[in-house]
Amino acid sequence: MTVLEVRNLQKSFGSIKAVKDISFSVHAGEVFTIIGPNGAGKTTTLEMIEGLVSPDNGVIHFGDLDWNKHAVSIKKKIGVQPQSSAMFDLLTPEENLNLFASFYDDARPTEEILEIVSLTEHRKNHVKKLSGGQRQRLAIGLALISDPQIIFLDEPTTGLDPQARRNIWDIILHLKELGKTTILTTHYMEEAEKLSDRVCIVDQGNVITLDTPSALIEKLTDEREIRMSFLDGEKAAEDADRFSKELESVSKTEREGAALKIWASKPEETLLDLFKFTKENSYGVEQVSIREMSLEDVFIAFTGKEWRD
Amino acid sequence: MCLLHLRAKNGGINIKFNQFKMMFLAQLKLTLREKQAWFWGIFFPVILMVIFMVIFSGNSDEEFKTEVAIVDPSPNPASEMMLSQISGLPVFEVKSGKPVTRDKAEEWVKEQEVDAAIILPETAEESSVFLVVNKENEQGAAAQAVSGILDKFVQQANLLAAGASPKYDLQYESITSGTNELDYTDFLLTGMIALSIAQGGMFGMVDLVEMRRKGLIKRLRMTPANMGIFGLSDMAMRLLFSIVQIVLLSLIGVLVFGANLYINPFTLIIIFLIGALSFNALGYFFSSFSKTTEAYMGVANICSFLMMFLSGVFFPIETMPEWIQPISAVLPLTYFADGLRESMVYEAGIATASLWAGIAVMVIWGAVTFLLGSVLYKRKAIAADR
Numbered sequence: 001m002t003v004l005e006v007r008n009l010q011k012s013f014g015s016i017k018a019v020k021d022i023s024f025s026v027h028a029g030e031v032f033t034i035i036g037p038n039g040a041g042k043t044t045t046l047e048m049i050e051g052l053v054s055p056d057n058g059v060i061h062f063g064d065l066d067w068n069k070h071a072v073s074i075k076k077k078i079g080v081q082p083q084s085s086a087m088f089d090l091l092t093p094e095e096n097l098n099l100f101a102s103f104y105d106d107a108r109p110t111e112e113i114l115e116i117v118s119l120t121e122h123r124k125n126h127v128k129k130l131s132g133g134q135r136q137r138l139a140i141g142l143a144l145i146s147d148p149q150i151i152f153l154d155e156p157t158t159g160l161d162p163q164a165r166r167n168i169w170d171i172i173l174h175l176k177e178l179g180k181t182t183i184l185t186t187h188y189m190e191e192a193e194k195l196s197d198r199v200c201i202v203d204q205g206n207v208i209t210l211d212t213p214s215a216l217i218e219k220l221t222d223e224r225e226i227r228m229s230f231l232d233g234e235k236a237a238e239d240a241d242r243f244s245k246e247l248e249s250v251s252k253t254e255r256e257g258a259a260l261k262i263w264a265s266k267p268e269e270t271l272l273d274l275f276k277f278t279k280e281n282s283y284g285v286e287q288v289s290i291r292e293m294s295l296e297d298v299f300i301a302f303t304g305k306e307w308r309d
Numbered sequence: 310m311c312l313l314h315l316r317a318k319n320g321g322i323n324i325k326f327n328q329f330k331m332m333f334l335a336q337l338k339l340t341l342r343e344k345q346a347w348f349w350g351i352f353f354p355v356i357l358m359v360i361f362m363v364i365f366s367g368n369s370d371e372e373f374k375t376e377v378a379i380v381d382p383s384p385n386p387a388s389e390m391m392l393s394q395i396s397g398l399p400v401f402e403v404k405s406g407k408p409v410t411r412d413k414a415e416e417w418v419k420e421q422e423v424d425a426a427i428i429l430p431e432t433a434e435e436s437s438v439f440l441v442v443n444k445e446n447e448q449g450a451a452a453q454a455v456s457g458i459l460d461k462f463v464q465q466a467n468l469l470a471a472g473a474s475p476k477y478d479l480q481y482e483s484i485t486s487g488t489n490e491l492d493y494t495d496f497l498l499t500g501m502i503a504l505s506i507a508q509g510g511m512f513g514m515v516d517l518v519e520m521r522r523k524g525l526i527k528r529l530r531m532t533p534a535n536m537g538i539f540g541l542s543d544m545a546m547r548l549l550f551s552i553v554q555i556v557l558l559s560l561i562g563v564l565v566f567g568a569n570l571y572i573n574p575f576t577l578i579i580i581f582l583i584g585a586l587s588f589n590a591l592g593y594f595f596s597s598f599s600k601t602t603e604a605y606m607g608v609a610n611i612c613s614f615l616m617m618f619l620s621g622v623f624f625p626i627e628t629m630p631e632w633i634q635p636i637s638a639v640l641p642l643t644y645f646a647d648g649l650r651e652s653m654v655y656e657a658g659i660a661t662a663s664l665w666a667g668i669a670v671m672v673i674w675g676a677v678t679f680l681l682g683s684v685l686y687k688r689k690a691i692a693a694d695r
Contacts, residue, residue: 050531075533086528090342091335102331103534105324126342146532 001028002063003150003181004049009058011044018044019055020205026150026183031176033184033196035295037305041205042185043083046154049183050080062150076104079143083154085135089128093119093138096127097145104146117141117171133164140171150181158187169195189295199295203303216298223251224267225291228274229259231284243277244270258286325538332542339516340546349512350550351557354505358558361497361623362566375455377401378417378426381408388429391438391466395427400458418443425455438463495569495654498562500622502653503584503646505558506551507616510588511609513547517596518605544589551585559653569654576652576659583668584645587675591641594678597685616642641674643667 004026011019019041026032036042047053049060051067051074060066065074087096094110101107114120117137122130127138136156143151153172157165165188172195175182186192192199193213200210209216230236237258244250249266264270267290278285299305340346379395381388396403404423414426418441428439440459442452520526529539562568592609599605619633620626620642626634637643644667651657651664 052527052530072533075531078531080528080531082524082528082531084524086524088335088339088525090339095335095338099331099335100532102324102328103532142528 003028005061006049007059009045009048010056011048011053012056017205022202022207024200024207024210026181028181029179030197031172031182031184031195033186033192033199034202035186035192035199036202037303040202042202046152046185050078050152076146077148078150078152079146079148080152081139081143081154081156085139087127087138087142090126092124092126094123096138097141100142100145107145108147113141113144116144116174133160133167136160136168137171150183151175153182153184155185155187157191189299193295201299201302208302213295216295217293220293220298220301223263223265226262226264226267226270227291228288229286231286233258236283239281240274240277244274247273325535328535329538329542332539333545336542336546340550350509350554354501354554354558355561358497358501362494365493375400375424376404377455378404378414378423379408380411380414380426380428382411383431385432391429415441425452427459494562494566497623498558498568499650499653500646502555502558503642503649504617504622505554506585507588507642507645508613509547509551509554510585511592511613514589514592514596515602515605518599518602547589548585571654571656573652573656573658576657579659580648580652583671584648587641587671590675590679594682597682616640621646641671644670
């Protein structure tokens, strides 16, 4: 079931076309992730969907609802955690949640939300004394207070340490268990790969590609990168380099001291051949690995840009 | 059907009231927890008022008195009559209570133990009364006053000697426009109340700049929260804070410094509401074009300083150079302070023309700045879309 449909969105600011043509639809209960470099139009797209900015062109439908006619109904149906975690710093998490609860006629109980975002312990501390991760969890809590069907999380883990980031992942996975739909933007490929049902890559105001993370990776290429390093130093690596270049499935190699990188379209066969070679020459292998392709490679392949966290 | 409809409507009102209540409580907590608000809203005006009152109205009740010595070289009927009359003047305090020798008197003058020495005529025919003052103090207030009083006294004696009774005499009476006297304590107290409420409005809206900078305004707009109710609760909080200021400053003024207040509650409420709203509008206007809190505070400080000294808060406008007075005449604080004086000291009814003129000036300031602020906010809302 489609809960949000976006078609041919366009938005310009002056002469700058921030969003040129963006279309996608989001299914109920999925985690839908939008990634893209800075200035790709992610935030503008989100702000149009959240009703803060009106699009120059295009359609935004929440089921039967659209912003022109059903603004209040949509606001009750969605929960937003904006990039700047905006809340009242001199109030406590509990007071912030109670205040936001008063905006809705059927809000969830504050205790329940505090439990979900694990802030029960800190409910009576002023927000300004909370850590970055706690603040971010409260921001998510504020988005959840109205018990929304669709939740927007705009870079919820940016700037957090690994532990705090993992806490937020747990919350997102918990929301998924509850059957909520989450629309996520992130700077971390690992996060997108781990959490998302589908990933939408945007660049320069256009949707570049949209699919499940594994399908996107498969689309890339069959070629894999094999890394090997030798106990017997450069001599062994040099010989192995010469040997692998003659193999049919190998397209390119790269050697740095005793470490060797081999790109092969049939990595299993290549490995077998390589081990046969090392055994014959009795070279000791220190490390061997096949690098998994990640979303990062997908991103680089589709946008032609380096990914920077 | 009809019942259902009614219930739904009631629910809406309840939600709105609940929203107002929660927002008001939030604002109240935010204000109570903000140390800056306490300092600038409560502590600062109290300290400022106490300092000014201690400096300028410490001994305002004491009358002018000057100490003199009297020399009566050879007592005669004329000199004795003068002596008894001079001794009877309340402004003169005769040192040692009786005439002394001329040498002694001159010594006192030299050592500045007395402000002047009066030497009475030696015979009934001799008509000169000498006044001896210290050269260093010749232009001093006391010497001038003694000479003036003595001059008048001598003139009267002359008239008496000529057998004429004075046709004209001068009587002093101070006149105020109201029924009650205004002394400096009352003047300063009402001025300080006006200033602190005005500053509350002009500085207080810095919250809006901060909320916008942090994206809180945007965040609230993503919820079904009614921004009108938000503004209303904010205003209610500010008015409550101003009432605390009025009560606190009045209590200190009356209990510690003996200010006399004769309050016309109705006029006071009208002036208070219009003044407070108008200065809040001014703050709103500042917030509409200030990108940072620093920029806002800069603008608010300049305006607040200008008004503090040009609006008759500490000193009456009439004591300022004439070329400055037209500036005072357009500043809203001038009329707010005046209005508070009228309603808190003179017990003036609302119907006086000058009061209405003042209200009109404040309303114009409030309305114009509010409209300008709204226009700028709308324009920025579009620009801030990026």
